[in-house]
Amino acid sequence: MKLLVVEDEPSLLNSITRYFRQEQFICEGVSNYADALRRIEDTPYDCIVLDINLPGGSGLQLLKYLREDKKKDGVIIISARNSLDDKITGLDYGADDYLTKPFHLPELSARVKALLRRKYSDGNALLDLNLLRIDLASRTVTIEGQPAALSKIEYDLLLFLVTNKNRVVSRQAIAEHMYDGPSDQAPGPEFVYSHIKNLKRKLKEKGCPEIIQTVYGLGYKLVL
Amino acid sequence: MSQPLQQRNTRSLLTWLPLVMLAGSLFFYLILMGHIRHMKHQQLQLKQNNAWAAYIHDTIHIPARLPGEYQITPGTLRADSAADSANLAFLMQAHQLNGQSYIVTTYISAKEYRHLLIKAGLAEATIFIVLLIAIVIVNRSASRRLWTPFYTTMNTIRGYDIRQSKPLSLDTATDVEEFDRLNRTLLDLIDNVDQAYRNQKQFTENASHELQTPLAIIRSKVELLIEGPGLNEDSAQLLQEITEANERLSQMNKNLLLLTRIESGQFPESTPINLSQLLERLTHYFRDYYENEVAKTTVTVQPNVRITANPALTEIMVNNLLRNAYIHNIPGGWVDVRLTPTALIIKNSGPAIEGDPERLFDRFRKGRVDNRTTGLGLALVRQIAQLYHYNIRYSFRDEVHELEVSFH
Numbered sequence: 067m068k069l070l071v072v073e074d075e076p077s078l079l080n081s082i083t084r085y086f087r088q089e090q091f092i093c094e095g096v097s098n099y100a101d102a103l104r105r106i107e108d109t110p111y112d113c114i115v116l117d118i119n120l121p122g123g124s125g126l127q128l129l130k131y132l133r134e135d136k137k138k139d140g141v142i143i144i145s146a147r148n149s150l151d152d153k154i155t156g157l158d159y160g161a162d163d164y165l166t167k168p169f170h171l172p173e174l175s176a177r178v179k180a181l182l183r184r185k186y187s188d189g190n191a192l193l194d195l196n197l198l199r200i201d202l203a204s205r206t207v208t209i210e211g212q213p214a215a216l217s218k219i220e221y222d223l224l225l226f227l228v229t230n231k232n233r234v235v236s237r238q239a240i241a242e243h244m245y246d247g248p249s250d251q252a253p254g255p256e257f258v259y260s261h262i263k264n265l266k267r268k269l270k271e272k273g274c275p276e277i278i279q280t281v282y283g284l285g286y287k288l289v290l
Numbered sequence: 291m292s293q294p295l296q297q298r299n300t301r302s303l304l305t306w307l308p309l310v311m312l313a314g315s316l317f318f319y320l321i322l323m324g325h326i327r328h329m330k331h332q333q334l335q336l337k338q339n340n341a342w343a344a345y346i347h348d349t350i351h352i353p354a355r356l357p358g359e360y361q362i363t364p365g366t367l368r369a370d371s372a373a374d375s376a377n378l379a380f381l382m383q384a385h386q387l388n389g390q391s392y393i394v395t396t397y398i399s400a401k402e403y404r405h406l407l408i409k410a411g412l413a414e415a416t417i418f419i420v421l422l423i424a425i426v427i428v429n430r431s432a433s434r435r436l437w438t439p440f441y442t443t444m445n446t447i448r449g450y451d452i453r454q455s456k457p458l459s460l461d462t463a464t465d466v467e468e469f470d471r472l473n474r475t476l477l478d479l480i481d482n483v484d485q486a487y488r489n490q491k492q493f494t495e496n497a498s499h500e501l502q503t504p505l506a507i508i509r510s511k512v513e514l515l516i517e518g519p520g521l522n523e524d525s526a527q528l529l530q531e532i533t534e535a536n537e538r539l540s541q542m543n544k545n546l547l548l549l550t551r552i553e554s555g556q557f558p559e560s561t562p563i564n565l566s567q568l569l570e571r572l573t574h575y576f577r578d579y580y581e582n583e584v585a586k587t588t589v590t591v592q593p594n595v596r597i598t599a600n601p602a603l604t605e606i607m608v609n610n611l612l613r614n615a616y617i618h619n620i621p622g623g624w625v626d627v628r629l630t631p632t633a634l635i636i637k638n639s640g641p642a643i644e645g646d647p648e649r650l651f652d653r654f655r656k657g658r659v660d661n662r663t664t665g666l667g668l669a670l671v672r673q674i675a676q677l678y679h680y681n682i683r684y685s686f687r688d689e690v691h692e693l694e695v696s697f698h
Contacts, residue, residue, distance in 0.1 A: 247605060
C-alpha cells in the first residue's frame, strides 16, 4: 500500500511516516504545498494524509485539484483547526475522513486502514483472521463459527485492536477511539481496563486463546 | 451614607437657606425697628413744634391740653424725656414763653407702628417661604436638566459588557464641558481596557493554539517509544506517567482554547437541535463506558425537545454535565437524567464537594485532588450556558448532587 503524508511540522511528519513504515506501508512524507502537488501528479497513492495548513497553500486546494483531476486517491484530512467548517468543507471537497489534531497514531492508522478496507473490500465486508471473523456490515463477531455477544463498546474496542494488531495501543488512544461525544471532550482512560477485562472474558468463553496482552500499565496489544 | 445627588442638594438647600433667611429676617427686623423708632421721634418732635408754635401764637384760644395729642403745663424740666408704652408714646420738652417755663408733652399712638411691624414681619415671612420653595423647585429642575448627560452616561456604562465586543457610544457634545470631558475620558479608558482584554484573549487563544503542535509531537513520540524494543517495566512506568501528564495538558489546552473561542464569539451559528436525540446518544455511551463503576443509570427523556443553539457547544455542555455526574460518583452509585421541554436535570450519588458550591463553576476549581479532570469542564458548561442565557442551579442534599439547566 502506498501512502503519502502531507504535514508541515517535520517532527510530526517523521512520527507518522515512521509509524506507518513499521507496518509495511510504503510511506512518503512531504511538508509543503509544492512538493505535495508534484508527488500527487507523479504517483497514484492508496491514501493521502493531508494537513490543511501548509506553507505555500491550503490542503483543501490540493484536495480540490485532486478531485477535479478525477484522481481516486483516498484522502484523510488532519487539521489543527477544530472547527466544524473545516470538516464540512473538507468532506464536501471529497475527503474520505477527517481527523482533528492532536490525534493518536493508532487512531490515524485505524482510519487509514478503514478507508483502504472500504476502498478495496469488493463488497465483502468481512475481516477474517482465521480465529476471528468480524462482519463489518452487521457489526458481529464470530469465533470459530460461534457468534460472540459483544456490546457496542466491546465491538469497537476489538475492531480497534484488530486494526492495530501486533502493535501497542495506549489506553488513551483506546478511550478516545471508543468515545462517542464531542471530539474535544473525550473521557480519561481509567475505565478502559474494565472493558478490556469484559472483552477478554467474552472471547475466552467462546474458546478464543489469550490474544490481548497487557503491556505494563501503558496499553494493550492484540497478537495474532 | 450615600444619597442621590438631587436629595443631597435639596437637603443642603433646606439646611442652609432657612438659616440665611432667619439671619436676614433678624437684620431686617432690627433695621425696621430702628426706622420706626426714628419715625416716631420725628413725628413727636413735629407735633411738639406744631403744638408749641400754635400755643404761643394764640394762648387764649388754643387749649393747653388735647387728650391723646399734647399737654402744655407750666414747670421746669431738666432734660428731654421720651417713652414708649404699649399704646402710647410721648415726648416731653421744655419751652420758654415770656420768662415762664412750660413743659410740652406730645403723644402719638404706638399701636399702628406695632401693627406695621407685625404686618411687615408676616409679609416678609411669607415672601421668604415662597422664595425657599421656589428656589428648591427651580434648583431641582435645573439640576435635573443639568445632570441628564451624567445619568445617560451612567446608564450606558452600566449596560456595557466587555465580553460582548460591542462599541460603547457616549455623547461628547453635551453642551457641558465637564460632561464632555468625562465622556471622552471614559471612552478612552474603556478603549484601553477593551484593547487589553482583547489582547489577553488573543494571547490565550494563540498560546493554546501554538501549544497544540508540541503536545501532538510529544504524544506521537511517546507512541513510537512504547513500541520500541527496549521497553521494560521501569521505562514503561515512566512513559505511562509522561503520557498521563501530556494527555492532561493536552485536554486542558483544548478546553482553554474552547473557552476563549466561546468568549470571543467564534461559535455564532445556531441551529435547532433535537436535544432528546443528543441526550439518548450520549447517555447510552456514558452508561456503557462507566457500567462497571456506576451501577445504575436511569434516563427519562421527553421526545423531541428542541433548543436553538450551536450544535458543537450544546454537545459539549451536555457531555460535560454527564461526565461530571459519572466521574464524581461513588463505586456502585447511580446517575439519573431527566429532560423536560424546559430543563435538563442530572442527579447523581457522590461525595460532598469541598469548599464553596458557588465556586463550583470557576476555572481550575476542583472538588478533590483528581488527575482525571482538568478543572475546566464545568467552567465550559457555565460559559456555554451564559452564552445562551440558560440558568444553572446546583444543589447537594442527602449525598445527592443535583444540577439543573433551564433553557428559558
